[in-house]
Amino acid sequence: MDKNLSVNWFxxxxxxxxxxxxxxxxxxxxxxxxLAYESTVKIVSGYxxxxxxxxxxxxxxxxLCEDAMxxxxxxxxxxxxxxxxxxxxxxxxxxxxxPGDPPYEVYDNNDSSRAIEIAxxxxxxxxxxx
Numbered sequence: 001m002d003k004n005l006s007v008n009w010f011x012x013x014x015x016x017x018x019x020x021x022x023x024x025x026x027x028x029x030x031x032x033x034x035l036a037y038e039s040t041v042k043i044v045s046g047y048x049x050x051x052x053x054x055x056x057x058x059x060x061x062x063x064l065c066e067d068a069m070x071x072x073x074x075x076x077x078x079x080x081x082x083x084x085x086x087x088x089x090x091x092x093x094x095x096x097x098x099p100g101d102p103p104y105e106v107y108d109n110n111d112s113s114r115a116i117e118i119a120x121x122x123x124x125x126x127x128x129x130x
Contacts (some may be wrong), residue, residue, distance in 0.1 A: 009046030030103035032090040032112035036119035037085040082122045101108035
């Protein structure tokens, strides 16, 4: 396994997390929620590659954390928090996934603040395990 692959996932996670915070600051709350979710997907994927996984498939945090439990059974605690971000995968991006208004009109500061808080907690926990 190429260790650079996991490093690249970690770097992209960091970039996406910073972008989530920046977007929240300027009022792009739906995008901030999605990027918080994405940053967490990427750090879990990087963790899996770092642990020796040859192939990481999917983007569900619940599923990715299940995969991580093979390497560290206590990852179930990470899963219980990370999976809260799965709800930001599709509805934040596509107007057909929410009734009524488009995502940018639905998500607000409370949503992006919570998504960023959850992502931050998961990212810090995973970094402490590396």
